[in-house]
Amino acid sequence: MIRPELCIRCRGAKYLCGLSYCPIIVNTKTVRVNFKEVYGSSPPSVFVGRFSYPKITVYPSAPPILGDTSKFEDSKYWLNADLSEFLSMRLSLVRGGVKYHKDDARLPDRFLLDIQSITISSRPVELDLRLKRIPSGGILDESLPPLGPSAPLEKLEIATLPPPLAVVEKVYVDNDMRAKDGIMKLYNAGIDVEKISRILSIGGIGKERKLVPTRWSITAVDKAISDTLIENIKNYDTIDKVEVYFRKYNKNLFIAILLPRDWSFEWGEAWYPGSTWNKFGNYVDIEVDNERYHGRSDYPEIGGCYYASRLGVTEFLASRKRQATAILWREIYEGFNLPVGVWFVRENVKEMFKGKPVVFDDISTALNFVKRLLRSDLKQWLSKSLLSFNTIDKWLK
Known part of the structure; x- marks a missing residue:
């Protein structure tokens, strides 16, 4: 019998239950195909695995469309x-895998050069993937968007290859630019963070080129961009009053409480029984992670959603040229039982901040409002929150 709380902490990545597979993910249906050749337009798409690191597998991907x-x-x-x-869409992306060492990005062979060229392309790339066997499996993961079946790649042929955008090509060919500088150059030019993470993953950014598992590259990009935005935010005045934002979407509730204080950040999640990572539980499991003004040196236990949500709120504050303490909470309800990736959090947080805030003069009144939005117990949140200081001790009694 698997202890329910282990799933919340593991999320299909750490195998804390002692099994060599995740029973939640393995029971989820994936696409089955019966062909060994795919001729289609890659979005472009590439996935870099993490198993056996530093020896890993790189998968150029395309749908049969x-x-x-x-x-x-x-x-x-x-x-x-x-x-x-x-x-x-996502599960139709068939992947052809090629094994590499992470350092092979420094002197890429022809195969890897082709994969890099596909990844940095500005538009879909028409290609032919010839596989060594019928592809199988698929990827459903807390950090990654879903991906379709895979098989070892025998041959890769590119029929059409649109050129990359000028800024993408400049970062790609510049081996003297630091990775963080390259990430920010692409971000400031309007390149989507998902695209940036793919370029980073195939060794296309930085002085010391290396292949980076996609799971890691997504978080690395979210963190690098929000780190830079935070340094800018700290130079701004704080907001004037307490602001509350919220968004209800697809069996999820997102809440943001912005306080007129110096920068600090919190991300919390409440998983209901019957949701993705609480399928075996019978109570709401609340997890919270946070950082103070000077940040943190360790990786948050709550996972990649921490940095995806942090990017969403730092973009919002930077656009306003204001500083705040940002408390972000998420409730995940029954029936939301499929891992879809941290993009879901990032994009929902961005959408939430497009709405008008409910403004309050004090924290206590704001919490009264938040309490009515939540299905879970506010006291449980506060017992783990950055909000747990003297001004709200009455809520904890």
Whole structure:
């Protein structure tokens, strides 16, 4: 019998239950195909695995569809798509795997150069993937958007290769630029963070080129950009009053409480029984992670959603040229039982901040409002929160 709380802490990545597989993910349906050759338009899409690191597998991917498949890698489109359409798109991406050492990005062979060229392309790339066997499996993960079946790659042929945008090519060919500087150059030029993470993953950014597992590159980009935004935010005046934002979407509730204080940040999640990582539980499990003004040196236990949500709020504060303590909470309800990736948090947080805030003069009144939004017990949140200081001790009694 698996202890329910282990799933919340593991999320299919650490195998804390002692099994060599995640029983939640393995029981989720994936796409099955019966062909060994895929001729289609890659969005472009590439996935870099993490197992056996530093020896890893790189997967150029394409659906068996020709034309404009860019929405297959567009998280803004995903957010407004029906779940069945989203899954159909993502699980149709067939992956052909090639094994490399992480340092092979420094002197890439022809195969890897082709994969890099596909990744940095500005538009979908028409290609032919020839696999060594019928592809199988798929990826459903807390950090990653879903991906379809895979098999070892025998041959890769590129039929059409649109050129990269000028700024992407400049970062790609510059081996003297620090990785963080390259990430910010692309971000400031308007390149989507999902695209930046793919370029980073195939060794396309930085002085010391290396292949980076996709799971890690997504978080690295979210963190690098929000780190830079935070340093800018700290130079701004604080907001004037307490602001509360909220968004209800697809069996999720997102709440942000912005306080007129110096920068600090919190991300919390409440998983209800019957949701993705609380399928075996019978109570609401609340997890919270946070950082003070000077940040943190360790990786948050709550996972990649921490940095995805932090990017969303730092973008918002930077656009306002204001500083605040940001408390972000998420409730995940029964029936939301499929891992779809941290993009879901990032895009929902961005959408939440497009709405008008409910403004309060003090924290106590704001918490009265938040209490009515939450289904879970406010006291449970406060017992773990940055909000747990003297001015709200009455809530904890």
